[in-house]
Amino acid sequence: LSIFFGIANFTLVIPLLNVLFGTTDTHTAVAPAVLPAFSFSIDYIKGTFNFYFAQMLAEHGKQGTLAFVCGLIIVSVFLSNVFRYLGGRLLARVRARVVRNVRGSLFGRITELELGYFSNERKGDLISRLTNDVQEVEISVVNTLTAVFKEPLNIVGIFVLLFSMSARLTLFSLVLLPISGGIIASVSKRLRRHATISQTTLGAMLSVIEETLGGMRVVKAFNARPYVVEKFEYQNDLYARTTQTIDNTRDLASPFSEFAGVTVVAGLLYYGGSLVLGGQAELSASAFITYIILFSQILTPAKNLSGAFSNIQRGLVAGGRVLGIIDTKSTIQ
Template structure:
């Protein structure tokens, strides 16, 4: 119930939907009930139980208005009696038939109008939920995505939200309308016969208990099914991303077997869910008809023995009305079974929404002023959980200078660089820009002054132009071309099929590694940030591409403050200062020449590369 109510929070503002839906639903139910109450006068006319004397008695006194069922019953009988006196039994039959047609039309009209509102509500809830989840995903820190399977996140954003729409939001009509219908039916039934209605209420809870037991088992299976589906999507995502490796290692049988196992597991769970879900509706119908049969036996005996206050036509109408209670009851049991799967999906979606971002703006965060003097890392430390990654990091970078980070893999170089744009916050110490602790300023204003070029070129399945102008919607064609020229990318772009409007495929798959990297550099140039982070930007390139990219990087770094991470030490020989990191600590620092003279770790790494 808690999950259901939280999902309904996404329907706000309720004023757009609830008032009109309530009115349409109420009117639809009232006219629907009126259809069945017309059965009594219809049967009385057909069986000749209402003659001239009875009609004259019915039409004697016009009832005074009062808001209860008796008034509407007497009011109808008054006019019905007058029609019999004036038009005869055939005229009365025509009147009843016309009233039935009008009543059915109005009942279905209001039902349709209610459905239209629910359709708008469903789209509104799903849109708000998907928007909230996607927004939260973009707010989460990078470490979250290292711990979670991408396929599982995609499942929650797509399949789970779709399941919420199909199983939860779609049943809102049932959850609201059907209980009201049942209450209205029972008010009418109690008005007709208290004894028979009480008898039926003794039998009905039995079917409800059985259906609840089935639904409980259904929810457990639904949870297993959604977890299995997320594994399937993870396998698909990894297969598509790593197809080159799969084929290179002849691993098609291996991944097919892996997929086959998960696919079979999901199919078994789905069969089990379908069996339990499909059992709910026929079982509820069987139990409901059994109750009707018991009621027919008990009530029929009373009528035959003339021990009931109901006439034969009233008893038939009572049975018909009671049988109609089974329609909303059956719809509720089916909806209750279907909703369990949606609630499981809702829980999975809400788990993402409830995940708190670790990197957030302080309540009174200000906009970071333009960078003017220096960046300082002061006693900085960082740890993933209980595992220390960086310790006692102290250094300064003056504006316009370049600091290079080198050292063995796993030494903390990339983590150190990730602290500057606040991908993570240090667990101790502080990072200051012009003396300002960056944690006191908005994340957006800090990152607006920093450009990042990574080893893996992150591009999007869009045109070359849009990839260079990423998030700079006001960029002109001249600005994009100028950035591409500085990045040594203009020549290969104009030789592409559609020039700057060439689609580059998923993750830039239509381009070479060097071309992708130069587009990333062009993107950084266009943003024109005063601070640069270059994370092994040339390590994955061939010699020719490395030369072009290195030239582009040199152009990019002009008049900018740069933090460069490099395994190829030849690329950072001209850095103003080189920091050598080992096991999360700065073990050496100085210029290229100073570190070579020191004959320490840097000199050893340089010698190893020269001998390769």
């Protein structure tokens, strides 16, 4: 519903521009004589709006119609934000429950394993999985829900409306999408590889810390401080370099998506503008402006989607490390 009212906010720009520029004949000419029968379709929404728009124009003139359209925009924005808030509350609830269950299952499984398991595994790595990896899973849950539910529905909803406005322009805009998708997929694959190294290195670094603190008397007795410091610095430098590589690669996805989107918008402006100027377009000037505004709104969810897929890669690696313990079979039955 938040997506529906969010898209409706921009479609109301067409009648607003028509009222301001004195081209309201577009709505009155297609307005039905009676209120259309209810149905889940764009035609029903358009017919209902044109019906009330024509009535308002006939009874209250352009000034009253302008107030009517502005009031609809306010109501639509209000409802969009209300449902967005409710969606955020639902997302927070799902995230909290998932992370609670994962952390509880992981800790419970660790306490069930036999003592021999802890002789083969580093304590620091186990602590890293119980804390850092679970936190990465929490972040990944949010990104996954965003990538799977919210943003795709937003993009699909906008594209459906764009197709209903102009199929020719919308098909023209889809040329660069496969190229963008291929590059983003390549970035995601590289991120997952570096995320595996990062999480493993963090576990090894925590193991060095735990072993050093637990055996400080031995370190002091054998004057092993240089060896311990060198071992820690190696893991610390490796983790820092890997993290920097991950950040650099992840930050590349979002700007590229925005650049590709702006490139398509510029192409649409030139191609669609040429059609409008040549009188060959099926859109009026106000509808074309609204079309461009609507298409530009795809940039935000597309950028969020590419960023979410990039951030999910670390969560997938962390989730694999967590499940590696949960799925461990006890050798003692």
